[in-house]
Amino acid sequence: MQKIEVKQYLVGLELVKMLSLPIxxxxxxxxxxxxxxxxxxxxxxxxxxxxxxxxxxxxxxxxIASYDQFLSAPLLKNAESLMAQRLQTLKNQKSLSIKEKSHMDVLAMGLKFSDRIITGVEEAKSVLRTPERFFDFPSYQQADMVIKSALKLVSDAHAPSVFSLSTFESGTRAEESTRRAHEASRDQAxxxxxxxxxxxxxxxxxxxxxxxxxxxxxxxxxxxxxxxxxxxxxxxxxxxxxxxxxxxxxxxxxxxxxxxxxxxxxxxxxxxxxxxxxxxxxxxxxxxxxxxxxxxxxxxxxxxxxxxxxxxxxxxxxxIPGPTFDGLPMHNYLSPYPIIPVLQSRGC
Incomplete structure (x- = not known):
């Protein structure tokens, strides 16, 4: 009995110690x-x-916060500016490799349509978030094309990185190396x-x-x-x-x-x-x-x-208690209705 009381006393002291520490x-x-x-x-x-x-x-x-910002006029205009700088740099070179010529063509094509993409990006996000417009196939098709084209502008501005609805790749296999990850996390280009x-x-x-x-x-x-x-x-x-x-x-x-x-x-x-x-x-x-x-x-x-x-x-x-979505912007996701994922099992 005395051992139990001593143990309870020590547990109580530990609890008091924890409660007295800063939040x-x-x-x-x-x-x-x-x-x-x-x-x-x-x-x-x-x-x-x-x-x-x-x-x-x-x-x-x-x-979703990143998507909302990248798919906005200010950041797309920044991407457009970076693309123009890259294109001018290539034009100023005395000679170009086949890869550089191809990249120059990609930049020129992107800049040709960038104004239209930037102007339409907020409308495209609205279509994906609005049930009546999302399920109207021509509207959805147009919105999907604008969203993908906008992300292509971001990719072209930061090539060889690729940013899309399905991936972000560094283009340098930085994901596979601690040294290259160190470099990629600092490379603004x-x-x-x-x-x-x-x-x-x-x-x-x-x-x-x-x-x-x-x-x-x-x-x-x-x-x-x-x-x-x-x-x-x-x-x-x-x-x-x-x-x-x-x-x-x-x-x-x-x-x-x-x-x-x-x-x-x-x-x-x-x-x-x-x-x-x-x-x-x-x-x-x-x-x-x-x-x-x-x-x-x-x-x-x-x-x-x-x-x-x-x-x-x-x-x-x-x-494990059920998930809480408190603090998440459920109406900001690019879907016509809020989607609540369900976990039915854990592990493989």
Whole structure:
């Protein structure tokens, strides 16, 4: 009986200690590039779970925010200006390779139609968001063509990068190398997200309100946009703990061992596999000042050594509360009705 009372006393002391620590606030972000018709379920589930554990959590969909900005007159005019500069540079060269001649033709063709595309882009977004117009096939067909053409302008302005409704590719295979990712995240000529983040999306948040930022990267097309965001936040706001997560890191976790420069560039930690309980444990460790070695599923730096904690935690499906879409702009997605995705199972 005495042992039980002592244990309860110690647990009570730990609870008092935790409650006396400063409040921590977390922002979870889903970055570009993903299809812009609906929210992805990663941050809604993580937000719901962490709130159920008592944490203050907000979420943002930077994917649809990115599309909304790139598909707007100001950023398309910026792309148009960059295309004109590239075209003039090529014209000033004494000789051109076959590839450069082809690129010059592409730029000239894009600039020929850019005014019409820019003028029609807001109307095109409106068609995709309005049921009566979306289901009118000629209207939809025209809107779809304008949207795809607008994204082609962004691509041509930042070639060899390719930005479309289905992908963002660096054109240099930067997604496959920590060194090339380092370079791509800094190359304004080929990375349109640097301008977008620095001028629009990052100034749109009060980052001093947050202690932890989690960035969910679930596909190859998100690697460069997501890492660019992580790098900028890590450099501009040193008080933030930047943690990354998603299947990309779970599958490729072994490739990060021996690459401390990745963490120096982009983040403080990476959550692998299922993230709900590890994120809760990470916030608990950060709030208490405990070592990151106590957090399951976590990759982090210990000095200059990259460490992957061995403990792995997975929850049963019924242990996870349903997703919350609070904080997501459900009417901004490029679909005629708000779409709520449904998760029926976890794992393969």
């Amino acid at each position: 921590m606030k977390t922002l979870l972000i889903f970055p570009a590039q993903w299809y812009p018709t609906q929210p992805y379920l990663s941050t809604p589930y993580l937000t719901s779970y962490l709130r159920a554990k008592g944490w203050e959590v907000d979420q943002r969909d930077f994917n 080929t990375n349109p997200f640097i301008h977008l983040y620095e001028r629009i999306l990052i100034p749109g948040e009060n980052w001093q309100n947050y202690d932890v930022v989690g960035i969910s990267i679930i596909g190859i097309s998100q690697i460069i946009p997501g890492l660019t965001l992580a790098r900028l936040l890590k450099e501009k706001f040193p008080h933030l703990h930047i943690t990354l997560g998603g299947p990309i890191f779970s599958v490729n976790s072994g490739q990060l061992i021996g690459h401390p420069e990745f963490f120096e560039d982009f983040c403080h930690s990476i959550v692998t596999f299922e993230g709900e309980e590890p994120l809760h444990r990470l916030l608990t460790a950060l709030k208490a000042g405990d070592a990151l070695s106590t957090v399951p599923n976590l990759i982090h730096l210990d000095g200059r050594e990259v460490v992957h904690n061995k403990e792995r935690v997975e929850l049963r499906f019924e242990e």
